[in-house]
Amino acid sequence: MIRTLLYCRRVWLLGLTFVAMIVPLYIQAQNVLVTGTVTSSDNSPLPGVNVLVKGTSTGTVTDAEGKYSLDAPPAGTLVFSFIGMKTLEVNINNQSVVNMTMDADVSQLDEVVVVGYGTQKKSDLTGSVSSVTSKDIKTVPVASLSQALQGRAAGVQVSQTSNAPGGGVSIRIRGGNSIQGGNEPLYVIDGFPVYNENGPTISPNDIESIEILKDASATAIYGSRGANGVVIITTRRGKAGKPSILFESYYGVQEVRKKLDMLNATQLALLVNEGISNANPANPPAFTDEQIAGLGTGTNWQDEIFRSAPVQNYQLTVSGGDDKTQYSISGNIYDQDGIVINSNYKRTAFRVNLDRKVNDRLKLSNSLTISRAVNNSVATDTDGGGSAGVVYAALNFSPTVPVYNADGSYTIDNRIGGIKISNPVALANETTNANTITRMLGNISGEYTLAKGLTFKVLLGANLINNKTNFYQPRTVYAGVGTKGSAYINSSQHTEWLNENTLNYQTTLNERHKLNFLLGYTLQAAHVEEYRASAQNFPNDILEYHNLGTGQQTNTSTSNTYDWGLRSYIGRVNYDMDGKYLVTLTTRIDGSSKFGKGNKNGFFPSGSVAWRIVNESFMSNIRQVSDLKLRASYGLTGNQEIGNYQSIGSMGTQNYNYGNTFTIGYAPNRISNPNLKWETTAQLDIGLDLGLFNDRVIITTDWYYKKTRDLLYSVPLPITTGYSTSLQNIGKVENKGIEFSISTVNVDRALRWTTNFNISANRGKILDLGNVSGDIPAGSASGHLQLANSGILRIGEPIGVFYGLVTDGIFQNQEEINASAQKTAKPGDRRYKDLNPDGAINSADRTILGYVQPDFIFGFTNNFSYKGFDLSIFFMGSQGNSVYNINRYELESLTGVSNQSAATLDRWTPTNPSNEIPRALSTGVPYQVTSRQVEDGSYIRLRNIQLGYTFPTALVERIKLSSAKVYISGQNLLTITNYSGYDPEVSRFGQDNLSQGIDYGSYPTAKMYLVGINIGF
Template sequence: MQKLLPILVPLAVAVTVPAFAQNRQVTGQVLNATDRTPLPGVSVVIKGTTTGTATDPDGRFSLPLPADGNPTLVFSFVGFEPFEARVGDNGTVPTVQLREKTTELNDVVVVGYGTQRKRDITGSVASISAEQVAETPIARADQILQGRVSGVQVTQTNSEPGGNVSIRIRGTNSINTGNEPLFVVDGFPGAGDLNSINPSDIESIEVLKDASATAIYGSRGANGVVLITTKKGKVGKGTINVEAYTGVQIVRHKYELMNAREFASYLNDVNAGSQTLPQPYTQEQIDALGEGTDWQDAILRPARLSNYQLGFNGGTEETRYNLSFNFFDQEGIILNSGFKRGTVRLNLDKKISQKLSFNFSSQVAGTFEKRAFVNSQGGSFGGALLDALRFNPINPVRDENGNYTYSNTPLPYVEDVGNPVAFAEKVKDQRTTARGLFNVAANYELLPGLTLRISGGLDYNNLQIDGYRPSDVFLGRLTGGSANRTQQNRYSWLNENTLTYDKKLNPDNALNVVVGLSEQQFYGNDFNSAVNNFFTNTLGSDNLALGANIQTPNSGRYTNTLASYFGRVNYRLFEKYLFTVTMRADGSSRFGKNNKWGYFPSAAFAYRLIDEPFMKDFTALSDLKLRVGYGVTGNQEINNYQSLARYDVGSYAAGTTRLVGLVPANIRNPDLRWESTAASNVGIDVAFLENRISITADAYYKKTTDLLLRVATPRTTGYGDILLNAGSVENKGFEFALNTTNFDTKAFGWKTNLNFSLNRNKVLDLYSVTELPVGASSSSLFVGAGLGNTSILREGEPIGSFYGYQFDGLWQTEDEIKAAGRTGVRPGDPRYVDQNGDKAITAADRVIIGRAQPDFIYGVTNTFSTGGFSLNIFIQGVQGSNVLNLNRYELESGITTTNKLKTVVDRWTPENTDTNIPRAGSTIRRSTGIVSDVLEDGSFVRLKTVTLSYALPKFSKVLKQASVYVTAQNLVTITNYTGYDPEVNSFGRDNLSLNTDYNAFPSTRSFTAGLKIGF
């Protein structure tokens, strides 16, 4: 052994020295850069080798180092940016902070009373960014939702400049109350009409669709919630942004009407056989006629459209600002109509200290609207356009003296209506609004993660309506000129106080809790006055004292209050199990004394399956999240004081004295309460190939009970109906959204966004009846026409079911009529199906002949980019809906003494029997009521928007960006509908007269060119 020592000792030394060198270690800790919490499971690898380790639950790691040099460590973790750090000479690295990847999943989304990462959302929420808003020149903020969000149907009910849209999120819940969503602008709920909101100021729009997302708004969340966030100041050097665009609008489609020769021949046919009147025109006169006056062309024009925006943005860590000025000007394609809007917005964010900050958002806006849309009978339909469709094309716009043709001729062969061009040019109907929307909030951090927010807001809206009908136009002839002035003041104030606790408790648990209380009060007052019989038209409505006949003025005032308590808990476990629980209690002055308070709970769960270890083998998957939720929300959109016993003003004449008194108006209902919508939702979010393909799909079921329903009462009560909580409606549907990045290279980019939605609506219960005929066209608009109700509410059928007679061709011979046992009809008259076989067409033969609600809706957007060019193409579609074309009802038969569609040239005669157009003078269609031959397919595919933009090279150091663009809107519409546009509802947001077209303002095709510059 001793002989071996000289050999073993040097060998042992040689072996142990390298071993000791290998014991050199590096230690450290890895944190989340956002909240500085430890990150467990982070991969730590020596660069260029396979030697590595992972961080422990406290984010710490220890790793052996090679004998020589200071290697570089590579840190990587799912969802975070990779990071490299060089080991120091002392064998250590500084604390490593990893930043989350700026992927779509980590985008911050605005939700009720807070924000969340998209990856953490448990409900159904869709988001539209400022970039998407900027892609299309729009007049109203809500128009951007059209065709871009699954589950949201947006209908342009009135294409008139300044006209409204109707929005349905996941179907129609209510029958007699509102179905529009709640709009929240910068935290202010109940923002109402969005005409005064400048779209260029919008940073993002979030649409809350399911109950787990909307329950935080309780009694106003049943129809969905739309959150609009305007642009805030950004830290950095101040920027100046300028945008301007201008363009032209032209009518998209016109009715083909009879020309002068055709209408003269038609009038002769209508008058044929008259024993009292000669024919209105001789054949020689007819032969001498040409095309005559195209009255649509006479009142329609190419119309200008322009928009100008100037914005200032910037600030420091302590103070940030965003200031913008905007002016929007849109002429209407009907003469003397248009809409203008001017806005000023100022948003300020001020950080007083590390704990205290203030937020201030404000907008002041003014709008001015000129309308040409009051009909000759003084109602709310038609006007210049209605008369243009009816007026005799033989008559000129002006007579031989250059004056407007006063009225229709020749009487009594034609209807006595006024010259539509004179109407458009001389009749005044102007609306001016002034609106201020202000919100200020103070935020104070009481403890780390615990923040108190106190906010107050004011929304003030003043509307003035100014109308005048001069005595020298047909409309004012009977009154000697008439003027009216209306003023409406609406304002509300809001106070909200919230406590938010947002804390990552440890690497595995995170908690976000919001509790708060809110109070909002609404006020309004109205005043209206009207005067007739003016001895001069010079001042119009500017001096009502010039009118000799003063009408009874009227005025009113109202107020209502909403008080609320609410809370929400979001809990994250292991970053993959996500829980949300929400509760809100609302007390409203609108409801009965026995039911002032309503309670609206919800719960949701989401499972981020992608974060499970066993999913790492599925490398093609980038994200996979399952969602499920259930909740209850409410609807309080009824008029004020409906639960109370109210009185209306009543008056009567006693000789020459007018006596005024009060009459009971309704039956009180102290038990009146909210409609209640219980909704469940199941959804999945999945992405592939590093989020190049992402899919969101949702299935939902909603049942609305305790409908605020007007129920008929016995005549012995002295009232026609009472507002009760009765009946129920269901909606169920499916939504699908697909986003793909098809190409993403420096040379070429192509992205696609597709959404698809279907909803099935059904009336479940109508309380005391199983069906109820409804429809606004039974109003005074068609008095004496026998039109009747247009729709029916029937248990088992959807809201918007058209109700009428089934067209069955034309009667051809007297023998055919006699064999059928019919009376009161002639050959050439329309024939309708005798459903009950009693040989008579009565109300008992009416059936459901179509449905307003579509089978499905969809939208597709493709964005292409190459070099400095970008092309955006947006297609919108609606499939399976019907539209009731009441224009055709009038223009193919209806009033026999007005102009008609050119199709009537092919009307039935004994020599022309192969047609479905009734004989000249037939009044059967008009006297019967709603019929299926004027119910048309309203499906359409529309090339809604095409925008081509080019980013100009930077030719100056002060220039940050510059681009030019051209946009075409409503470029192509593929549809079988024969009217102006299949996207229509002449009765606005009326739930019971959906898709009804009677003289709606024509839709337009527009072309604009614009410039954007940033300094």
């Protein structure tokens, strides 16, 4: 019996195997080859149409002639879909040829843009929204999406805070609102809002589109976080059709765009001797004639630290799906070496987006990005020992000193006294300063249709960040000699979660009144832990930071933890009457843990209206006008980026001696302020959208006025209080401006030529500083960088001014000195204007020397395409802003304690009466912020030029590809500017709103040449 059962089992398994093998063959044998041509209503072929066998993942895409072919079951159904056309379904019915004519879908011709918690047709927008597409992003290969926004949208100013690999950017949307709070926009990535000061670490290749929400109508839905604008990022998602594989890559070489002209060894030695002689001719020179004769040109430290550096990017994306499930999966590797030796940035990222239509009512979605970025930034900042970074050292280190001693070791001493800095090559090669950020950002959501037009969506998300910095400075560099090696480790863990619950209802009444209602309740919170450990005086440099316990001096370790939370209620109503009259009402109530008791909740309403004049009957005969819409909005938004626990008093550790024993205790270090509340920005916007000649010309212009009240600022307190400052709401700031953009299709034949141009101007002004009288010194730099604190806060002036003395040439003789306010000067000294005038040069003679914010910014792009070739040329620029070039103070000090600019060759002497460069000195002069260091920072830059070629479809199909493109590109090849430094686009202190536009040993801009390839399978 058992044998019979086993025999029957074997026969059953064999039969099942046979069926499993034969059924697919039978099904395949039953399929038929279906071919056809897809055309538009005017009989023009439509390339790129998706042709899908309904209910399967079998599909294809029409070629350049609109033709397709695929195997399909004779009783199956074909689905034809194409952007801007109505989706069609047709039964095969045993036909081998199925041709299709597709009609335009007017409802899809309007571009759909992403707004807060939903999407809208661009024609239905009542607020001010700018869009940047993936095509725009890809024309300029960049490391971060923030860089991709540069010059692309009116009213959006993007500035590099560091040109180093992985360097940050600063974004100002319609000017800065806050003195001390955050001024960067809120980023929303696939529905997850994050405030990240340097922008999210997401691969630009993963981005489908970027929307910038600018006015209160658009941003009020984000309430307390919308005052600085909102950048909404949508990543690529899968589409129904056969699987698509896209490989994108480029490789490039970077070079320093400009080097500064400096003195060589012989020239510096002569200047040093001249300065000593000017002080006292009897003093012996620092360099003998024999020494000078043997110096030659010496060491060019810029040549020693700058290099040609590679940059490379690789992206692989797999996407596809059927009518129920779509997926998009990608992996990215970005590797950029810096133009300064030993600086580099490497990022790896993985992304997966899934969408699943469970049934007619339920849809599930997932978005997940995991990234890891490693940045070796030793060349970009201070070296941890009080000495400045590599670029600063290269400009100031003496050219009379070689890189290496005779025994092969690095030279340590600058040998001309004065500034104690490290050998630039040693500083770059031997110091470790590596920052590693590992991040996981993702969410899952479910959307359920409760009834016709009524949907309920739940989103759960997480943002996990691990940030670690490893630092070690050995004794082979000057700053590490005294400490015999110093090391520290910083680490932080950021855990953030989000829950959003939204109810959306759409309905149409009497075919005239379209209504859309949005209600929502959201929760977001974060927990952060961080610590720092450091040590110095190591027995050797072998272990670096890997074992802090080997340091004979272990410094006091620090740690911290904090939490913050945000609870919000949101609501929005969109009303559309006959496609002519549009109204949007938005409200949000935020409760934040960051503010004082009784002030935690903020109410942020907004309203906007639009009149689509083009749809009025009196416009029907004006065929030249294809779109005309007038918009107006007003609303309130807030700013909560002030740090945590600022409204309550705190205790800090204090060291003291008790009974001859070193003891650590606690003492108050911050005064409480339970009245601390939101900064609130009210904004009025009036805009006009105009389309001409079937939208071959599209013009958008906006005028806005913003006023921010209850400014958050740390006000100085009397010393008798026991505290130095108190964070308070003290004043008001306004920003007003105008934006203009135009897009044109200049030629639309075999040759296609399009142009995009945008320009914007913003004027900011401080209206009130509370009870503070007079000017407030501005700037937060410390240590040897305090000379960067060059600004003031003054009512009636914008945030970001440079304040100092006005230079008035060079004293040529004693008579000029006697008639001046500088009685102790000597011929050859710099002269200053006595502005008060009181017969003396002092702080009362200071005046505003320049402004950080430009008069206007612009971007200008021309795109050409012809028979597979495409050319993109992108210019951008800034006009009217100033840069505070602190380098000039030291490079033109004429003291010889550091290397000098080549401009000092034209210094004043009795035989060379220069009126620009003073005489050589042997001792320093008191530091003064003067108009000599505040320069015009205006520039026009050829940001990118790219030439590409897309291979014909027929050719690539022969080698089993779906698409192939190659291109060459150049970045920063031309910059027109009068600025004397490396680059006018500079901000040494990052996003600090009180220390913008300062150049001090900053990392230079690189020009880049690259070649790229995109291949589709």
